[in-house]
Amino acid sequence: MHTKTSATDRAYRHTKDAILDRRYAGGDLISEGDIAAGVGVSRTPVREALLRLEAEGLVRLYPKRGALVVPVSQDEIDDVIETRRLVEGHTAQKAAAAEAGERGALAVRLNELLDRMRTEVDGDRQAFVLADRGFHREIVTAGGNAILVGLYDSLRDRQLRMMEEGVRTVARMCRNIDEHAAILAAVEAGDAPSAGRAVQVHLDGAAQLLGART
Structure with a gap:
């Protein structure tokens, strides 16, 4: 049973990563056999992995086709x-309304991630993205609702494949840092309304990058 679960997880992770970084592009039809060969597993765990991805809305299954x-x-x-x-608006306000000790501990973690983002502006873009995502996740996690954390992770996964190459410029990265600093300052100050507004300003930029209508 352990081997079967491990094989399913490997097939799931392999396929999901390929979708998120667009090695499998939207509209591609992928076969169980191709995935099985790429991962080195049988078709049964691949089938189970694809069912999970279908439940997440990333693929649509067609029997005998792929x-x-x-x-x-x-x-x-x-x-x-x-x-x-x-x-994120809700959880940022909740984090800012927490006790001073909780806010202080959160601020330490957020400052570390913000410093990492500053370091990587002219360095490793992937490290910047991971620190960016980690910053938001820390705030969501501080809300104490595991369902919202899982939802946040799913949303950021989906957003990965929406980002066109070249949109994450140095200017945009620096703007992200400033916007993150504003969120952090509001949380540290215990100013829930300002924390909520700072998140909305930040997500206005994300919406613009992605071409969202909201």
């Missing part, structure tokens, strides 16, 4: 941004 990678739609972009506004 799995169609669902193209990114305008509605999906709009939905992701709208849901991020709801989740």
